[in-house]
Amino acid sequence: MATSFDAREKACACTVRMIYTIDPLCDPRWPTFLDWHPKASVFHSRGWLEALRRTYDYQPVVLTTCGPDDGLRNGVVFCRVRSSLTGSRMVSLPFSDHCEPLVGEREGLPDLLAALRDERKKGGWKYVELRPVASDLGVFPDLSKSQSVCWHRLDLHPGLDELFRGLHENCVRRKIRRAIRESLTYEEGRSDSLLRRFYHLMVLTRRRQRLPPPPLAWFKNLVACMGETLNIRLASRGLRPVASILTLSHKTTLVYKYGCSDQQFSYLGGTQWVLWRAIQDAKARGLQALDLGRSDWDNPGLIKFKDRWGAAQSTLTYWRYGSAAGQFASRGWGNRTARWLFGHMPTGLLSATGKLLYKHVG
Numbered sequence: 400m401a402t403s404f405d406a407r408e409k410a411c412a413c414t415v416r417m418i419y420t421i422d423p424l425c426d427p428r429w430p431t432f433l434d435w436h437p438k439a440s441v442f443h444s445r446g447w448l449e450a451l452r453r454t455y456d457y458q459p460v461v462l463t464t465c466g467p468d469d470g471l472r473n474g475v476v477f478c479r480v481r482s483s484l485t486g487s488r489m490v491s492l493p494f495s496d497h498c499e500p501l502v503g504e505r506e507g508l509p510d511l512l513a514a515l516r517d518e519r520k521k522g523g524w525k526y527v528e529l530r531p532v533a534s535d536l537g538v539f540p541d542l543s544k545s546q547s548v549c550w551h552r553l554d555l556h557p558g559l560d561e562l563f564r565g566l567h568e569n570c571v572r573r574k575i576r577r578a579i580r581e582s583l584t585y586e587e588g589r590s591d592s593l594l595r596r597f598y599h600l601m602v603l604t605r606r607r608q609r610l611p612p613p614p615l616a617w618f619k620n621l622v623a624c625m626g627e628t629l630n631i632r633l634a635s636r637g638l639r640p641v642a643s644i645l646t647l648s649h650k651t652t653l654v655y656k657y658g659c660s661d662q663q664f665s666y667l668g669g670t671q672w673v674l675w676r677a678i679q680d681a682k683a684r685g686l687q688a689l690d691l692g693r694s695d696w697d698n699p700g701l702i703k704f705k706d707r708w709g710a711a712q713s714t715l716t717y718w719r720y721g722s723a724a725g726q727f728a729s730r731g732w733g734n735r736t737a738r739w740l741f742g743h744m745p746t747g748l749l750s751a752t753g754k755l756l757y758k759h760v761g
Contacts (some may be wrong), residue, residue, distance in 0.1 A: 418514040421461045423448055423476055429461065432471035432501070438532070440690075441649035442495040443476055446624040451478055453620045455758040457493055462514055464507050473507040475500045475515070477527070482759040486525035488721075489518070493761025494613075496550065496693040497715055499532045512539050519720045526721030536718040545717040549702050551691035551710035555653075559682055563675075565709035574668030575675050581667050583634045583641065585676060589622045593631045596640040600659035602746060607662055609738035611753030618645070632677055634669035642669030646677050651687040653677065674708070 423429040424445060433439040441447060448459040457478035465472050476498065477489040492498045502508045519527045528545055529536060536542050555562070566572045586593060598615055605612040621629055625647060633643040641664040645657040655677065660670050681689060691710050694701045706712060741749060 416464055416510045417466070418510065419463050419466055421463065421467075421471075421474075423459050423461050423474075424452065426461075426471075428471045429474075432474065436501050438499045438501060439650075440497065440499065440532075440652070441628065441647045441654050442492055442498050443501065444625075444628075444649060446621075446626065446628065447492075447495070447647075448476070448478070450617070450620040450624040451493060451761070453624070454614065454617045455480075455493070455761060457758075457761060459492075460489075462511050462518075464510055473502040473511070475502075475511050475529070478761065480761050484759040486722075487523070488525045489515070489522075489527045490761060491527075491529050495530065496548075496690075497532045498530045500529065500534055508534070509539070512536075512542070516541055516720050524721065526719045528717055528719045530715065530717045532715065537716075541720055542718045543720075545719040547696070547714050547716045548693040549696055550693050550713050550715045551702075551705040551708075552713070553678075553689040553691060553708055553710040555678070555681055555687050555689055559679065562678065562682075562709070566675075567707035570704075570707050571671050571675075574671035576668075577666070578634065578668035578672035581636070583636055583667060583669055583672060585632070585634055585673065587630050587632045587676075589629060589631060593633055594618060594622060596633055596635075597631050597643040597645065597659065600640055600643050600661060601657065602750060603661055604659035605753070606742065606744075606746070606749060609742040611741055611749050611756060613757055614754040615750070616754070617757070621645075630677075630680075632673040634667075634673050636664060636667065636669075639664070641667055642673055644670070644673050644677065648681075648684075648686065651685075652690050653681040653686050653688070654690040655692055 421429070430445060433443055451457045452459065457480055459476060459478050461474040461476045463471060463474040475491060477491045478493050479487075480490055480493060481487045500508060500511065502511070515527050518524070537544065557565075563572065598612070598618060602612050628648045630646050631643060632646065634641050640661065642660040643658070644655060647654040647656055655674065658670060658674075678689060689710070691705045691708065693715060694705065696702075702712070741752070744752065
C-alpha cells in the first residue's frame with residue numbers, strides 16, 4: 400500500500416537533520432517525488448528546469464533533508480543565477496510565477512531555510528529568493544518580503560455553461576461571439592510554424608509594452624523540453640495571426656503562461672476566443688483549475704482582464720534572505736528612458752536586446 404504524503408514526511412522528520420543537495424535533472428527520485436506531492440506544479444518539473452538550463456545556463460539544485468538512499472519526502476528547488484550585471488543569487492525559480500517549497504507540514508521547512516541562510520553567506524550569493532503559493536514564510540527569522548504580486552486562479556469544476564455565464568458580458572462573452580462571427584481560424588500544437596507566428600505576436604506585444612521579448616531560444620527550448628504538456632493556441636484572420644497564447648499543463652491544472660496579440664485586430668476578440676478554447680479543452684480533459692498566472696500590481700489592465708474571467712484573485716508574496724531590493728527584471732528596466740528606447744528600437748535590435756538581458760533578470 401502506498402504511504403500517504405504526511406506519513407512519509409513524518410518518517411523523514413524522525414531522522415537526524417542533515418541537509419543534502421541533489422540535481423533534479425539527473426536524480427531519478429525527483430519525477431516520482433513530484434508525482435505524489437500534492438503541491439508540485441509545472442514549475443517544479445524537469446522540463447521547465449531543463450529549458451531554464453538550456454536557455455540561460457541556470458543550474459538547478461534541490462535541498463532536502465532526505466539522504467541519497469531514501470525516497471524523497473521533501474525538497475526546495477532553486478536555480479543558481481550567476482550574473483556580473485545584476486549579481487549572483489539563488490532563485491526558486493526564475494521566470495516562474497510561483498514555486499512552493501515541497502514540504503509536508505513544518506517539520507522539514509525550518510531546517511531547509513536555515514541551510515539556505517547559511518548557503519547564502521557561504522556561497523557569497525547576493526540573495527536567496529523563494530516564491531511560495533501558500534507558505535507563510537514571514538514567521539521565520541531573517542527572511543524579508545521581496546515583492547508581492549496578484550495571482551488569478553479559475554476553478555474549472557462548474558460546467559461549461561456556468562463558466563461561460565461567469566465571464567464578463569461585454570469584454571469577454573461578446574468578444575468570443577465576435578471572433579466566431581468573424582470566422583477566425585484556430586490552430587493549436589507545437590510546430591515550428593505555430594511557434595514562429597506566436598513569436599511574431601510576442602515581439603509586437605512586448606514592443607507595445609515597451610519591453611524586450613524573451614529570446615526565441617527560450618520558447619524553442621520550452622517546446623523541446625515540455626513536450627505534450629505545452630500547447631500554442633493561435634487565432635488568425637486569413638493568413639494574418641491576430642492572437643495567441645501558450646499554455647502548460649500539469650496534473651489537474653492548465654497554466655496560461657504567455658499571451659500576445661496584434662493590437663490593430665483586438666476588436667475581433669481573438670485573445671478571448673483562444674483562451675475560451677483552452678478552457679473548453681481543459682474541461683474535456685477533466686482538468687480542475689486554470690492558473691492565469693501572476694500580474695504586477697502596477698499593471699491594472701492585466702489584472703482587470705483576468706478578473707473578467709471570473710477567476711479568484713489572491714496575493715503571492717516572495718521572500719528573500721539578503722537584499723530586498725526590487726528585481727531588475729520588472730522594475731529596473733522599467734524606467735522612462737529604458738522604456739522609451741525599447742519602444743523605438745528596430746525589431747531586430749529589440750529581440751537581440753532581450754536575448755542579451757534576460758539571462759541576467761531571472
